Amino acid sequence: MVMTRALANALTSGQHPIFAEKVFNGAEGSWTPGNLPTGYRGVQVEFLGRSLIAAVNGLLGVRPNADNGNNYSTQRVAGNAAAASAENQAGAALQFTIPGAQATADMPGQVLMTMLNHEGTDFFKVVTGNSVIFTNAGTPIYAACNAGVWRSKAAVTSLTIFESPNSNNFVAGSMARIRMIR
16 A cells, blocks of 8 residues: 555544545445555444435445355434434344435435444454435435444454445445544
């Protein structure tokens, strides 16, 4: 990896340096940027965008170490102007709700996922996250609190970000970023 001036400044200034970022072109639904750097206390995934699934909602998937086994659970509690609702998603990825193609045009979803101690081998990997989605003009913005677990004690060496589980693409201009936590 070539050290840029921006990365060098981030590494020395105490910020969470950006490891990699991707802007999707509308014909892509998956991204694995390579091996994560070592020596950090955690990793964050940021996503802003939408799925091209022909539905109101799509799912953003995050998969450590290319593990596509049924080793994941994600819990989401979301609310708008009404009572909150809860949802459990089990399957082959950590999953976060994002708008689909039938949601209000031009309104993206945003996800921020944090995994601490991703290099550790003593515990399963736990994630927390926040997300926001706006599905249609008659519905207020949904704010969601997410929690998840990857039932593996392996050190996380890579992350795959993808449209889950439908193998759809992300809308052009959707973006993902991976940051390392000092």
